[in-house]
Amino acid sequence: AQTVTQSQPEMSVQEAETVTLSCTYDTSESDYYLFWYKQPPSRQMILVIRQEAYKQQNATENRFSVNFQKAAKSFSLKISDSQLGDAAMYFCAYRSPSGGSNYKLTFGKGTLLTVNP
Amino acid sequence: EAGVAQSPRYKIIEKRQSVAFWCNPISGHATLYWYQQILGQGPKLLIQFQNNGVVDDSQLPKDRFSAERLKGVDSTLKIQPAKLEDSAVYLCASSLSPYSDTQYFGPGTRLTVL
Numbered sequence: 225a226q227t228v229t230q231s232q233p234e235m236s237v238q239e240a241e242t243v244t245l246s247c248t249y250d251t252s253e254s255d256y257y258l259f260w261y262k263q264p265p266s267r268q269m270i271l272v273i274r275q276e277a278y279k280q281q282n283a284t285e286n287r288f289s290v291n292f293q294k295a296a297k298s299f300s301l302k303i304s305d306s307q308l309g310d311a312a313m314y315f316c317a318y319r320s321p322s323g324g325s326n327y328k329l330t331f332g333k334g335t336l337l338t339v340n341p
Numbered sequence: 342e343a344g345v346a347q348s349p350r351y352k353i354i355e356k357r358q359s360v361a362f363w364c365n366p367i368s369g370h371a372t373l374y375w376y377q378q379i380l381g382q383g384p385k386l387l388i389q390f391q392n393n394g395v396v397d398d399s400q401l402p403k404d405r406f407s408a409e410r411l412k413g414v415d416s417t418l419k420i421q422p423a424k425l426e427d428s429a430v431y432l433c434a435s436s437l438s439p440y441s442d443t444q445y446f447g448p449g450t451r452l453t454v455l
Contacts, residue, residue, distance in 0.1 A: 227384075257442045267430055269384070269446035276442070320440065322422050327439045328374070328397060331383025
């Protein structure tokens with residue numbers, strides 16, 4: 225079974241600075257999807273960025289980028305120029321591309337990000 | 342485009358009572374998911390529907406939880422009878438198809454069982 229580990233329960237960053245959130249996962253598959261979701265106090269999970277394992281190029285979405293190390297099974301999220309609105313719980317998630325029940329997302333326990341003004 | 346709608350947003354019940362949650366997915370999305378998120382943890386899949394059929398309910402406590410998706414659109418998740426450990430946020434998500442790599446989440450229902 226796939227597992228996702230987020231080793232940082234909490235992180236803090238100064239506004240306008242850069243922060244990196246860590247995620248590791250365990251899988252025996254060679255192709256899969258990885259995601260970072262943001263969950264603000266409103267509870268709605270918002271997709272931040274996704275990475276397809278067969279793509280070597282790291283995904284980027286504006287101030288958000290990932291460092292995907294397939295061999296190390298590591299998938300970290302970098303937030304540049306942090307803003308107060310970035311404060312939230314961040315979840316790393318894994319999804320297999322194969323059929324049946326493997327379409328489900330497997331989430332880590334989350335990292336609570338605080339942004340200090 | 343309207344997002345995933347859920348109601349109620351909050352519910353407080355006593356143990357052994359029953360409760361039901363409602364979800365309306367994004368229009369045209371064939372796949373619907375119910376997740377349970379216990380405080381301090383990531384969401385855990387309870388059940389996945391493809392149209393009105395169940396794809397995966399392996400982690401649904403079937404002795405007390407039930408779910409249906411009549412007509413392949415709206416879905417309801419029911420707990421009967423509720424236990425203290427059912428206190429959690431229940432998230433509904435939908436995707437265009439089971440092959441879609443992106444799931445869109447609703448705002449969730451926070452359930453407190455006293």
